[in-house]
Amino acid sequence: xxKKSAGxxxxxxxxxxxxxxxxxxxxxxxxxxxxxxxxxxxxxxYKSKQIVVTTDLLLEGIHFNLMYVPLKxxxxxxxxVNLSDVYAMNAIPKQITVSxxxxxxxxxxxxxxxxxxxYLACEKYNVDLVGGDTSSSLTGLTISITAIGEVExxxxxxxxxxxxxxxxxxxxxxxxxxxxxxxxxREKEVFAKNPDLxxxxxxxxxxxxxxxxxxxxxxIIEWFAKEKIIPTSMMDISDGLSSELIHICTQSKVGCxxxxxxxxxxxxxxxxxxxxxxxPLVAALNGGEDYxxxxxxxxSNHDKLKENAAISIIGxxxxxxxxxxxxxxxGNIIPVxxxxxNSLMDEK
Amino acid sequence: xxKKSAGxxxxxxxxxxxxxxxxxxxxxxxxxxxxxxxxxxxxxxYKSKQIVVTTDLLLEGIHFNLMYVPLKxxxxxxxxVNLSDVYAMNAIPKQITVSxxxxxxxxxxxxxxxxxxxYLACEKYNVDLVGGDTSSSLTGLTISITAIGEVExxxxxxxxxxxxxxxxxxxxxxxxxxxxxxxxxREKEVFAKNPDLxxxxxxxxxxxxxxxxxxxxxxIIEWFAKEKIIPTSMMDISDGLSSELIHICTQSKVGCxxxxxxxxxxxxxxxxxxxxxxxPLVAALNGGEDYxxxxxxxxSNHDKLKENAAISIIGxxxxxxxxxxxxxxxGNIIPVxxxxxNSLMDEK
Numbered sequence: 010x011x012k013k014s015a016g017x018x019x020x021x022x023x024x025x026x027x028x029x030x031x032x033x034x035x036x037x038x039x040x041x042x043x044x045x046x047x048x049x050x051x052x053x054x055y056k057s058k059q060i061v062v063t064t065d066l067l068l069e070g071i072h073f074n075l076m077y078v079p080l081k082x083x084x085x086x087x088x089x090v091n092l093s094d095v096y097a098m099n100a101i102p103k104q105i106t107v108s109x110x111x112x113x114x115x116x117x118x119x120x121x122x123x124x125x126x127x128y129l130a131c132e133k134y135n136v137d138l139v140g141g142d143t144s145s146s147l148t149g150l151t152i153s154i155t156a157i158g159e160v161e162x163x164x165x166x167x168x169x170x171x172x173x174x175x176x177x178x179x180x181x182x183x184x185x186x187x188x189x190x191x192x193x194x195r196e197k198e199v200f201a202k203n204p205d206l207x208x209x210x211x212x213x214x215x216x217x218x219x220x221x222x223x224x225x226x227x228x229i230i231e232w233f234a235k236e237k238i239i240p241t242s243m244m245d246i247s248d249g250l251s252s253e254l255i256h257i258c259t260q261s262k263v264g265c266x267x268x269x270x271x272x273x274x275x276x277x278x279x280x281x282x283x284x285x286x287x288x289p290l291v292a293a294l295n296g297g298e299d300y301x302x303x304x305x306x307x308x309s310n311h312d313k314l315k316e317n318a319a320i321s322i323i324g325x326x327x328x329x330x331x332x333x334x335x336x337x338x339x340g341n342i343i344p345v346x347x348x349x350x351n352s353l354m355d356e357k
Numbered sequence: 358x359x360k361k362s363a364g365x366x367x368x369x370x371x372x373x374x375x376x377x378x379x380x381x382x383x384x385x386x387x388x389x390x391x392x393x394x395x396x397x398x399x400x401x402x403y404k405s406k407q408i409v410v411t412t413d414l415l416l417e418g419i420h421f422n423l424m425y426v427p428l429k430x431x432x433x434x435x436x437x438v439n440l441s442d443v444y445a446m447n448a449i450p451k452q453i454t455v456s457x458x459x460x461x462x463x464x465x466x467x468x469x470x471x472x473x474x475x476y477l478a479c480e481k482y483n484v485d486l487v488g489g490d491t492s493s494s495l496t497g498l499t500i501s502i503t504a505i506g507e508v509e510x511x512x513x514x515x516x517x518x519x520x521x522x523x524x525x526x527x528x529x530x531x532x533x534x535x536x537x538x539x540x541x542x543r544e545k546e547v548f549a550k551n552p553d554l555x556x557x558x559x560x561x562x563x564x565x566x567x568x569x570x571x572x573x574x575x576x577i578i579e580w581f582a583k584e585k586i587i588p589t590s591m592m593d594i595s596d597g598l599s600s601e602l603i604h605i606c607t608q609s610k611v612g613c614x615x616x617x618x619x620x621x622x623x624x625x626x627x628x629x630x631x632x633x634x635x636x637p638l639v640a641a642l643n644g645g646e647d648y649x650x651x652x653x654x655x656x657s658n659h660d661k662l663k664e665n666a667a668i669s670i671i672g673x674x675x676x677x678x679x680x681x682x683x684x685x686x687x688g689n690i691i692p693v694x695x696x697x698x699n700s701l702m703d704e705k
Contacts, residue, residue, distance in 0.1 A: 043407065047608070048516050049445035049592050050411035052508070059391065060408060063398035064488060064503055066456035070495040097397035108414035108501055140412060147418040148496030153456055155412055155503040160400070168396050244397050260395075 016116025019145070027117070027143055031124050035138055039103045041159065042137045051139035053104060058159040061102075063094040069149030077193045080119055082221045083152070084126025090247065091156035092134050093225035093300045097245040098167075099233065100160035104139045105131065108153040110146035123152070134227060164239055166304070169260035171242035175305040175326040177265055178240075180226050180319050182275040183250055184282070184289060187296020189213065189220025191285055215277050223300045229319065236313050243304035251294040251345050253303045254333055264331040267324035267345075270338050294335075294345070364464025367493070375465070375491055379472050383486055387451045389507065390485040399487035401452060406507040409450075411442040417497030425541045428467055430569045431500070432474025438595065439504035440482050441573035441648045445593040446515075447581065448508035452487045453479065456501040458494035471500075482575060512587055514652070517608035519590035523653040523674040525613055526588075528574050528667050530623040531598055532630070532637060535644020537561065537568025539633055563625050571648045577667065584661050591652035599642040599693050601651045602681055612679040615672035615693075617686050642683075642693075 022030055032046045044052040067073060067087050075083075088105060095102040107127060111120060120143075131138055136156070192213045199206060210217060225245075233239065242261055246253050250272070258265050274289045282289040305326055306314060314320050324336075335343040370378055380394045392400040401408075415421060415435050423431075436453060443450040455475060459468060468491075479486055484504070540561045547554060558565060573593075581587065590609055594601050598620070606613050622637045630637040653674055654662060662668050672684075683691040 044513070044515065049442040050409045050448070050504075050506075052446065052513050053408040053410060054510070055403065055408060057404070060401040060403060060505075061398045062401060062452070062454060062488060062503070062505060064454040064456055064490060064501070066458055066490045066492055066499065066501050068458045068492060068494050068496075068499065071458070071493055094397040098400065100398070104410070106410060106412040106503065108412055110414055110416045110419070110499070140410060142412060142414050144414055144416060145419055146416050148416070151414065151416065151458070151499055151501075153412070153414050153499075153501035155410070155454065156398075157408075157410060158398075162402070165392070165400050167392065 016118040019111065019113065019115065019117055019120065022117060024143060027120070030117070031120065031143070032138070037137045038135050039137050041103050042139055045137060045139035046141070051104065051106070053139070053157065055159050057162070059162050059165065061095050061098050061100040061158040061160055062155065063091055064153065064155040065091050067152040069151070075150065077197055078221060080122035081126035081129070084123040085130045085222055087152045087154050088127055088130035088134070088136070089223055089225050090300060091154045092130070092136065093245040093247070095156050095158035096225050096227060096230045097243055097302060098158075098160060099164055099230060099239065099243060100158040101230065102134060102136050102156050102158040104137045104157045106140040106155045107138060108142035108144070110144050110151035112146045112148065112150070115150070134225065166240050166243040168242055168244050168257050171257050171261035171263050171305040171326050172307070173263060173326055173328060174308060175241050176308055176311060176314065176322050177267060177303070177305050177324040177326060178314060178320050178322050179246070179250065179273065179301055179303050180229050181299065181301040182273045182278065183246065183299050183301060184274055184278045184292035184296045185216050185219035186223060186298040186300070187292050188278045188281040189216035189218070192216055192281065193220065195285070213277065213281060215275070216281060220298065223298065225300055226302050229302055232317060238306065238310050238313060240304035240306050243302060246299045246301045246303050248297045249295045250303065252347055254345055255347050257303065257305065258329075258333045262329050264327045264329050265324055265333050266327055266331070267335045269335055271321060271323040273321040364466040367459065367461065367463060367465055367468065370465060372491060375468070378465070379468065379491070380486070385485045386483050387485050389451050390487055393485060393487035394489070399452065399454070401487070401505065403507050405510070407510050407513065409443050409446050409448040409506040409508055410503065411439055412501065412503040413439050415500040417499070423498065425545055426569060428470035429474035429477070432471040433478045433570055435500045435502050436475055436478035436482070436484070437571055437573050438648060439502045440478070440484065441593040441595070443504050443506035444573050444575060444578045445591050445650060446506075446508060447512055447578060447587065447591060448506040449578065450482060450484050450504050450506040452485045452505045454488040454503045455486060456490035456492070458492050458499035460494045460496065460498070463498070482573065514588050514591040516590055516592050516605050519605050519609035519611050519653040519674050520655070521611060521674055521676060522656060523589050524656055524659060524662065524670050525615060525651070525653050525672040525674060526662060526668050526670050527594065527598065527621065527649055527651050528577050529647065529649040530621045530626065531594065531647050531649060532622055532626045532640035532644045533564050533567035534571060534646040534648070535640050536626045536629040537564035537566070540564055540629060541568065543633070561625065561629060563623070564629060568646065571646065573648055574650050577650055580665060586654065586658050586661060588652035588654050591650060594647045594649045594651050596645045597643045598651065600695055602693055603695050605651065605653065606677075606681045610677050612675045612677050613672055613681050614675055614679070615683045617683055619669060619671040621669040
């Protein structure tokens with residue numbers, strides 16, 4: 010398929026033609042999908058399960074920059090960030106709807122690339138695309154995705170139910186997506202000065218993947234089910250660990266102690282951080298878009314949690330009066346401040 | 358509350374503050390709403406009912422023009438057009454999620470007006486706002502709404518199930534919303550030439566209401582339930598009667614005969630149409646955004662349908678080979694062409 014050169018103008022298809030073209034190969038994977046694309050609405054049947062619904066709006070120039078985000082990755086990531094919210098309720102995503110607003114500068118082939126990314130994520134996470142909307146836009150590219158999932162009654166995990174003495178855990182390693190964005194921003198500047206220079210990105214592959222093609226923690230939710238673990242509270246880390254710790258503690262009316270030395274940061278993240286003179290801890294606390302899970306668990310699950318290499322126990326919940334704190338390597342107490350992704354971006 | 362003058366900049370609240378401010382008064386009206394705004398996702402419980410999901414993306418300059426659409430009306434309409442899709446499945450909407458992208462030119466008061474319209478629609482249609490997203494936008498105003506509803510198994514009405522000899526019915530009167538838009542466009546031009554001239558819009562009040570504050574046909578779906586009528590096929594009229602007749606006939610593999618004289622057009626619509634030299638029939642067939650229902654029904658329901666003043670029987674379904682036709686007042690056969698809202702707009 011040709012990419013940017015000599016593409017097919019969208020007007021050649023018209024709205025209904027384009028939707029038909031983009032959705033013609035859909036095959037439903039889930040029993041709960043009764044009717045998908047092609048009517049006024051989709052019909053789902055969850056029987057006795059509870060329903061989980063979450064939605065996200067991604068706007069060009071705010072949530073993504075087409076200068077360095079390939080369209081296929083954009084489609085993939087747009088789905089994954091929504092699925093991550095469903096998993097964060099201890100639920101399994103089953104369907105998505107996708108609405109896209111596109112300006113006439115996009116060709117059918119370009120839209121097709123976005124959809125290829127969307128379908129790739131649907132395939133990987135076993136999710137059905139059941140509806141949506143494709144519309145022209147006078148301005149930038151807009152993607153709105155709603156994800157719907159199921160959870161057995163009694164297994165939903167909220168943010169506001171962390172209990173004193175619970176263990177605090179995170180999955181994966183933090184700060185990589187933020188550092189990936191720094192790599193891309195730096196390359197953009199280098200490219201602007203000298204367009205002939207080929208970027209050297211091999212060293213930063215894991216960072217770029219974290220930023221451009223993040224994954225949601227399906228594996229952890231499946232492991233919880235297998236091990237019969239139900240966390241006491243959970244959310245996904247989209248705005249940075251600091252911001253999410255504050256959400257869980259404030260909503261649960263508790264405090265926490267998180268130990269700096271236990272916050273998982275990988276080597277490449279630490280290396281890139283030092284290159285651009287940022288403390289790796291700051292990247293882990295305030296960088297966003299990790300899409301890892303932050304959860305609390307009763308201490309009785311300690312041994313099982315220890316066995317899972319993808320999970321780090323980083324601290325514990327305490328009384329609200331003790332505050333929301335990080336204990337530094339020297340035993341010093343660092344109060345956690347709400348900073349998060351957006352405000353960090355504004356400081357630049 | 359002050360409107361455009363001296364408003365509060367959105368930055369004063371921040372993302373989470375703004376969401377808190379906009380959602381602080383929500384009280385759930387439906388048993389199926391277990392958890393709304395405030396976590397990674399909403400939790401719903403539909404027990405044995407099937408779930409209906411539909412979504413729409415509204416973009417400034419494409420779907421609405423802030424020059425003549427009041428923000429409160431915009432919020433109201435954005436909800437109603439989604440609910441209309443749920444009703445068109447013979448279902449009852451129960452929840453919505455709302456994502457809004459706003460540029461910094463908007464004040465908190467302006468966003469508040471949009472939400473006032475959204476909440477007004479929620480109140481009127483007994484729907485809970487359970488989630489969403491508020492984000493800054495570099496470009497225009499973007500509103501994405503997903504509506505979720507319930508329907509008893511076996512009562513869903515699709516588009517592709519019209520049967521030969523079924524009656525074809527529409528609700529309300531057609532073309533009014535399109536004519537309302539023409540009034541607004543005309544006034545905009547008059548205003549551009551002479552800003553001191555006060556518009557005379559009283560004569561066109563019903564047209565403007567149809568365009569700016571349409572209603573979804575909750576009443577008809579409730580009447581179906583009361584009368585134990587299940588249409589054989591149904592959809593809402595968002596792109597114009599022509600386009601929707603083609604959808605139902607093509608997907609159901611049938612043809613139809615619709616009688617021109619039976620297509621309901623009200624006097625004010627006809628008057629405005631003649632003023633701007635458009636055939637009223639063209640406005641009814643190709644004008645969009647009526648949000649009335651087009652449905653087919655077994656002929657055994659004829660007497661009940663006749664009794665409902667909000668319903669017009671406009672024709673009947675025939676064999677596919679006979680085509681999709683309108684029978685003119687003189688008995689002439691007019692083949693129905695796919696034209697619809699968008700293409701009509703492009704011709705101007």
